[in-house]
Amino acid sequence: MRNEFTAIVERxxxxxxxxxxxxxxxxxxxRSKEESLESLTQAIELVLEDRREDALRGVPAGALRETVTVG
Structure with a gap:
């Protein structure tokens, strides 16, 4: 389940x-389901990028920063 999200599509x-x-x-x-999903993909990327940047603003200078992979 790496980088997979649920997309709900309505007409x-x-x-x-x-x-x-x-x-x-x-x-x-x-105008199509595919366009809607592409638009959603871009929105997810932007939201996650913004949340990451916002969260890292409060990290103390001496804190260790590591990367973990889920999935």
Whole structure:
């Protein structure tokens, strides 16, 4: 389950809208399901990048920083 997220896609008239329940605030839209999913993918990337940057602002200067991989 590495870098996999749930995408919920709904049709709204001529548009497809999508969201990711695991990443609040990540939403996508498009004229096709594929466009909506691509838009959602970009939104997930932006949200995670922003949250990472925000979280790292508060890390003390002397703290060790390591990378872990899940999945």
């Amino acid at each position: 709204d008239g001529d548009w497809f809208v999508s969201y990711c329940p695991e990443i609040p605030g990540a939403n996508g839209q498009g």
